Amino acid sequence: KDLSQKFQQIKNMGGAKKKVAIFGGGLSGLSCAKYLSDAGHIPTLYEARSILGGKVSAWKDPTSDGDDYIETGLHIFFGAYPNIHNLFDELGIQDRLQWAPHRMTFAMQELPGQFTSFEFPDRVPAPFNIAAAILGNTEMLTLEEKIKMVPALLPMLLEGQPFIDAQDELSVLQFMRKYGMPDRINEEIFIAMGKALDFIDPDKLSMTVVLTAMNRFINEADGSQTAFLDGNPPARLCEPIKEWVEKKGGKVVCSSPVTEIQLNEDNTVKSLRLANGTEVEADYYVSAVPVDVFKRLIPVQWSTLPYFRQLDELEGIPVINIQLWFDRKLDSTDGLCFSRSPLLSVYADMSNCCAEYASDERSMLELVFAPCSPEAGSPINWIAKPDLEIIDATMKELERLFPLEIGPAAPDEKRANLVKSTVVRVPRSVYAAQPGRNKYRPSQESPIRNFVMAGDYATQKYLGSMEGAVLSGKLAAEVICDKTTGTSERKGVKAIHSSVDKVYSERQPT
Ligand code: FAD
Structure with missing residues (x-):
């Protein structure tokens, strides 16, 4: 909400209106366009396909x-x-x-056709509602198994996000072994969670993903309600965003794939080339395409910069x-x-x-x-x-x-x-949140003066999700607003991890 208000304040200040070309019409690109238009800028979004929404299309x-x-x-x-x-x-x-009843329902593995639920009681604050849900279900985990989860979850409760982020180097299975969690917790809960959160098994999944979800569920009474x-999302969600953007003077253009990012001599973006040969010029450019698509669009001149090289680690x-x-x-x-x-x-x-x-x-x-x-x-x-x-x-x-x-x-x-x-x-959906990937997620601000990164894989605390995509687009809009107002409070480009080839990290950002 604070960020939304910031965009409004920037608009009220009446500063220079910037032309922004965004490519990628999923939730991240749409969110970026929406918040830029709220701040008084003029975004044009180019989507490759004839429908908006990307992974929600x-x-x-x-x-x-x-x-x-x-x-x-x-x-x-x-x-x-x-x-x-x-x-x-x-x-x-x-x-x-449409809100479903606040429960989590699991099929019973040994009992075909039978289901069991964790029921979250109404009007009980977090974390007591989740405690009641866990204790109230006796069909999946024994009391002893539930108690054995506590030592592993306690540091998350006490230390919060820093502890969660630090677990990114461990897979769910490695984390469980480290904290002595019984294997049955994996079979009963974590396999299902891993497949739901990132479409992979717990031996391949970073523990940060599971802890991030659990942390939200533990801290917010309705956090786990679905x-x-x-x-259909294009009509019910994407269309209202498009209408909002266009009402404020922006544009959303479908069937317009970007085929090339063209550069000036100083490596800043000169224009975007569309498949129909049109060259689009703007004051700022935002990528909101999936990471695998973006990697194919990286201009040769950028390909040696650590900021772009780190993307090799994401897929x-x-x-x-x-x-x-x-x-x-x-x-x-x-x-x-x-x-x-x-x-x-x-x-x-x-x-x-x-x-x-x-x-x-x-x-x-x-x-x-x-x-x-x-x-x-x-x-x-x-x-x-x-x-x-x-x-x-x-x-x-x-x-x-x-x-x-x-x-x-x-x-x-x-x-x-x-x-x-x-x-x-x-074939290439959300980035694979395998252990050790978080550190390679790029900041929205890039070392290129007029180029900004959005997309669910860019750094934000919600992993690859609709929430992550919307937040990432919003943060990308903030970078452009901050550059335009010249505030000294910019977050800047995230430090590149030392494992990304050191040879290139000496280079000066453009
Ligand atoms: P995308 O949605 O991938 O958007 C990128 C856009 O860029 C696309 O529209 C694409 O066509 C466009 N594009 C590509 N190339 C070009 C080009 N050259 N020029 C212009 N445009 C281009 N998240 C949840 O929160 N809850 C869920 O239950 C959930 N379930 C999911 C289930 C499935 C099966 C999948 C695949 C994802 C699910 N997600 C879920 C994740 C969520 O859908 C994504 O995290 C989010 O939608 C990504 O948004 P995005 O804008 O970052 O990327």
Whole structure:
């Protein structure tokens, strides 16, 4: 909120209006454009595809005569997303979030078709509500196992963020062993959390990711409560941001991929070249494309600078999003469910959770298939498999979750048949939060005077998430505002870790 007010104050000061060219129309680029326009600047955003949203994008199913949407990913909004909620408030669309009951539901591994929940009591402040939720559930962890979690979580409670950041060098498994946590906590909780938070297994996942989420849940009463958007994200979330930006004089242009960053002799950006040959000139330039795309756009002259070289250490992780339409309603839980099956991460019955997809007659399950490549922890490279094989494997896993409704064992009168399915592969999604990656995440401010970095992978405390993307875009807007007002309070370029080739760290920023 403070940052939002700062943009307003900058606008009221009536300083110079700067032209800013942003490339990448996901939540980060859109957030950057929104806050720059709030500060009185004139952003133009160039998105490669014909739809906005990037990893939250969705499009009408061309084979459907109804209104089915194909989504890039099942997206959950947490209570602990302050920048997202602030953005929704500012846009006047807070009522578009559909809150699910405050619980975390897990499928029981040994008991097909059965589920267990951590119930967060209403009107109980944090951390007592989470303590009540954990103590109240007796089906997943024993009291002894819960007590054995305490020594590991105590330093986080006492030391906060510095302790959390310092755990980035350890995988979840290494952290557990260090603090003597029983392996069953991994099997019962952390595998599910790792697959949900970063689509990878705990032996590959940085402990900072898990602690960051837990810290928010422990400190905010509604931090772990989940909400779904009430419809397809491009229309219900991206469009209001676009309208906001354009009402204030900015522009959002789709189907305009940036193909080249062109430089002046002093290495500052001269222009962006678009695929149609147009050259775009502005006072400032912001990248809001995924890290793997940006690496391909780095001009040769920048490629030796440590700030850009550190990006070699970041890489998107593959994930698959699946939607399954059934001919009848499944007896599914209301809200998000941790499937705790080898191939699936979380899923939700969107016919219950999302107004636009609501149906009393047919269920539509949206599922995240993860890990789905050897580098993420899967023995099979699912991302390269044909759709049919992926759907077959998913249906086999669903037989365990819905034994009375899915599969050959289900009685005829209750059996739900698959009517339609879609598979969306995201070969490079959020950056792989493997141990030791955090230190290579770039600051929004870069060593190039007129170039700023956004995107969920740039430094901010919310990891690769919608909240992280919105915050990163907002911080990128702040860098430009601070440069324009000439304040001495700029955060500056984050120090580059010494492991990034020392030869280049001597070079002076441009
Ligand atoms: P992106 O969304 O990747 O946007 C980048 C944009 O740049 C894209 O629109 C792309 O088309 C565009 N682009 C690429 N190349 C060019 C070019 N050359 N020129 C111009 N534009 C270009 N987060 C949560 O908080 N909760 C969840 O439940 C959740 N679930 C997820 C499930 C899945 C399956 C996936 C894949 C992600 C999930 N996430 C979730 C993460 C979240 O979606 C991302 O962290 C966030 O949306 C990233 O936003 P971004 O703007 O940084 O990047």
